[in-house]
Amino acid sequence: MIKRITLISASIALGCLATIGPVLTSIYIADRDVEMRDRAELGDLADKAVMRTELVTYQAFAALSDLGREPGAPCSPPNLEQAARVVYNYRYIQDAGAYGDGRYLCSPLLGDVRTRDLSLPPPDYRSNDGYLVWFQRKSPLSDVRKDILIGRNGYYVSIDPNSYVDLVDPARRPIAAIQTTTGRLLAVSPGADPDEMLDAWKQGGKVKNDQWNYAVARSATRPLAVVVKSARSSVAGDWPKVLAAWLSIGVVAGAALGWLAYRRVTRQLSFPATLEWAISRRKIDVVYQPIVRLVDEQCIGVEALVRWTLNGRSISPEVFVRVAEENRLIQPLTDLVLEKSIAELGRLLVANPSFYVSINVSCDDLRTLRFLNLLRASLEGTGITPAQIRVEATERSFMNVDATRGVIAAFRAAGHPVYIDDFGTGYSSLSYLQTFEVDVLKIDKSFVDTIVQDAASSVVAPHIIAMAHELGVEIVAEGVESRAQAAWLLNKGVQYAQGWYYAKAMSASELVLWLTKSRVPREADGRIHDRLVVDAIGTRQHDSRSQG
Template identity: 75%
Template sequence: MIKRITIISASIALGCLATVGPVLTSLYVAKKEVERRDRAEILDFAGKAIMRTDVVTSQAFAALADLDRHPGAPCSPPSLEQAARVIYNYRYVQDAGAYAEGQYLCSPLLGDVRAKDLTLPRPDYQSSDGYIVWFRQKSPLSDERSDIQIGRSGHYVSIDRASYVDLIDPARRPIAAIQTTTGTLIAVSTGADPDDMLDAWKHGGNVKSDEWNYAVAQSSTRQLAVVVKSPRSSVAGTWPKLLAAWLSFGVTAGAMLGWFAYKRISWQLSFPATLEWAISRRKIDVVYQPIVRIADNECVGVEALLRWTLHGQPVSPEVFVRVAEENHLIQALTDLVLEKTVAQLGQFLAENPTFYVSINVSSEDLRSLRFLNVLRSSLAGTGIAPRQIRIEATERSFMDADTTRDVIAAFRAAGHPVYIDDFGTGYSSLSYLQTFQIDVLKIDKSFVDTIAQDTASSVVAPHIIAMAHELRLEIVAEGVESASQVAWLLDKGVQYVQGWYYAKAMSEDALVTWLASRNRAPRQAEGVLAI
């Protein structure tokens, strides 16, 4: 009898374990996933915050450089006029003027105060290259506010400390900016605990807390860091209800969870094989998004893009392209794009020698001449000129610099212009642009979206445009959706755009029809001439 009860009890225990086990496992996984997402989100926000500190500080240094370029006599009308111009041109600069021997001399806001004996305290920090800094300097104009004041060669600029932490954040996460050489807290958002933020910085964000996550981001160019604090998301508070519900459903709930997990895992395991089948059977489609020259509103070319419908549902290119890269299918996918492009638009390209198609190439095909050889073979005898097939590569494709540089040079030597796609979102820098011979920069949609907006990333597009002009590169702006964006880009000297404002990506037949309709329609009917 005791043995039978023991067996029954063990069976019941195993049944309960089989039922509750998936629940507990899923709760554990959910908790870890919440923690991972929390961490990723706070790190992303810290990256945006450090970008703001770099922008604010860069403006201060640029303002001082502008003052130094007009050396005139201190406090003379021309020097005061230049200081006023600096205050107007740099949005984060609150005041700019002259000082000497530890005293204010003048500024457009203070006027000429040489006779007023306005003494400056000893600076809080002096850099090796001659900059001096007061981290909390009260202006003679106000007893309430203290600014960051930076000086060099007899000129100074004042920056509102709040500029370093004044980010648009619906979550209102506490932010602090810190000068890392001295460990000085130079700015902190409203409601944040300065001691708490400094302690988090000293520990690299590794602070044990059941309530808060911390992240620290370090500037790559300045002695600055930011600390961001965000409340932890809680799954634990819902555990009792979830556990009770799952126990109520019992075996049925466990079976449903097992079925879902089985279907999910089966789909994931089979997805690369399905993608390989789709590539080999030519089941993936190529569509074309127009690229328009702003100056005359003419469509000069298109970008070839991928579309895949699986079981009646569209699969995101971001998903299946990544799977192709991870499973060594990306070269076959790129070959398929080229094959369909030549088959669908070959005659049109041969009849319109100024029209072109740009094709995205993976990092694998920038490490060898394989795709260039395929390209040469595919174009032979078609009447398509090499310049009509252009190569687009993302910034991360340039990481293997030595090999990539030679392959890029080979594409250009063969007559294929080379574009950097989604510039500003990857790992490249000005040094890459200076060492690689390329033809065009494409500004990512995320930066085009912020044009003329007061956001931390709204300064990126103007900087990219200025960089491209300096290097004599042409520019294509992606994701253009409004006439105001077109007007702004035209004013900044951007030559080409693509986006839904002109047309979505379309099939080859729709493209030819669309181009024909544009040729028949008056030019002022759309685009920049209608702005």
């Protein structure tokens, strides 16, 4: 009962969550949406920034190429004139000139300084294609400014580092340009922390920070990258329209899901959940209806049937089995029947190896080997043979031919005979009988009821019997309620029957008494199976003690 109350409480909680959850989720999604918008916008800025670094670098390389085109010795008047044109023609070039032997030689701004000792230290980086780079090189023309020098073949150009990060950005978001081969900063915009930007590049922009977003973009042609960052937006303060849109969706979804959850919860609380609780608490009973051999009316086995009493009232199996199928409870229900059948009839089955119990299985258990594997594990060490646990399935279970054929064959290969239950009530019976190999057909009670009457449907049973004989399978007639029916079936060659004429379904202890008193199975030589009686009585006494 405590578990039942817990289930009800959980269902109500889930109903509330279904209503409130979408609203809270919409707020979360709105926050993520704003974050994605921020990152997309920041990514666009990073792409523009890396294009700027490529443009500045391209101009430096083009300027160096132009410096070498004018014939004449470095620092000659024509050569200096060409350098002046380069400075004028290229926007990002601040100065251009010649160097050699570790010294500045000349430039339009420096003039001819070969007689002066303006040293130029070794470069900070040498590329594979011959370019030399000096990072943050102090200019001879300024006491504070540091430029980037790029040189090749004795010529150099000077670039203001801010050219790499000087983008038109109304938000003035911090930008850093990085030479990726060396991991050196080329430039960083005013106010940005160089160490922070360099660390963000090393992490690929994936920095955990509650206040800032970062983005990294890399050049596809040069060893260059940029890092940009921006403050995280507030969904309520910066994007109120986005929040309103997502909240509207959340409220509508919450109302819809809340209504659906209400209907679902009320339905679950009324019957399916109660059934699930009953199965899990083993409140479902198993009863056994004898199956007799018509020729001598000896009981040779039983069919396991389910019964459920709820609040003192018996629930029809047709009702709760259908509910179990619709709510994915049929497999746990079948498992419970198997468990109880082995526990309650174990001694009886071991004492009489020819006696068996048949168990109804669902469509789901004819599509996979799940139930067969459970059967094997359950019988291990019990002394019960596979042939003593038989499998019954309705016609509609066989409709999925591809999925079912192999499973049916596996049951039979493992020694479990397969029955087709309620035969004649499904579709295309003859076609799937030719497709599947089965052991027994069970004629549905609706056809047995008509066999001694002049009803139009009375011709069906003879056809089913003839079909079974033609295919070489045995027959069990269900719902036999009179001696006339039994005699007619025996005359038609039907081997087995079950029904109220012989016995109603009964509990395990009642079955033992019934077998002991009147229909104890016999050995082939006709002797009474004394061991069966002794063990059966022991089982009944054990059951009595358990109930007490």
